[in-house]
Amino acid sequence: MKIIKINAENPEKEKIRMARDILQQGGTLVYPTDTVYGLAANIFHKKAVYNIYRMKKRSSDKPISICLSKTEDIKMVAQLNQQTEKIIRKILPGPYTLILNRKDDVPSWITPGTDKIGIRIPDNAICRELSREFPITTTSANISGHPSPKSAQEARDELDDHPDMIIDSGPCPGGVSSTVLDLTVTPPLILREGAGMEKLL
Template sequence: MQKEISNALQVLKDGGLLLYPTDTVWGIGCDATNPEAVKKVFQLKEREDKKALICLVADDRMLSKYVKEIPKVAYDIFEVSEEPITIIYDEAQNLAENLVAEDRSIAIRIPDDDFCFQLLRRFGKPIVSTSANRSHEATPKSYKEITPHILKGVDYIVNLHREKNCSKPSSIIKLSANGRVKIIR
């Protein structure tokens, strides 16, 4: 695993795109603070850049660098959630502008996956995590279902967990600073 982390780190530092296993589905990733790298993700997915992407952080300490205020209920959700949950927060900061939604919100997940955790820790910054498909195609449930377009469009494919099947992407909820909670997916 350490070799894969080292290879992935170099790609992230160089502004490249990764194809990597997450705690949910296979993801396309890049440095979430690099606007040129984020632009490459939108191009590869053939996705409008007005649609926001999810990013991953290692823990709540890292999260606090990229969200102006973390609602208290988020910490409760971290503790009780047994399934992967992506939370949309108000007032993103220190991220690539083309990653942040028009309303300044950002979708972030703290993954429960050793590879992702170690990669995030060593990189020290958030990593984009969007499903490994074009925007008009279904989310692949396994590595074998990822199309040649995506496989050829990334700079590095992590050689771990390729046999793993993924049942579904994370749930998504929006937590507003005013205390409102909205279930998105």
């Protein structure tokens, strides 16, 4: 397992390229977000996504959210309308997981048993660079049911040497998991209160 230090505000291009290559080849890595440290796999690599489930000891019937680089990418994986687009423009990028109706070409191993998908666009340059060429998973880098890691060291202690790489940019500024907002219903429904709640009230 590789551990690389990276600049949170201006991530070094060569280090991002190295991390993205690992994901392109079906590897997994730990990375910082604007809330907590997450686990990444290329969503189109079935084995890599299953490795995320295995590392987290997560039930295989629970969906995993995805991270995108920019709001314009959402239309590639989810169905949008004027209302959802207005909300998205208001709060993203930011510490929110938005539940939307997925498009049919989203891999079934990301959304087992559901036609919905969770989407994040964190206010974090590293996330946006990692997901620039393909969507990646975004799920906290911990065993299911355990506290979410706020630092790379906490993530390593939790997952041992199972990920192929850990990207360390220091402690996450948020330290609290994202707020989950269901945009498939009207009015939108808050499924989990977390970071950024004050902006929704």
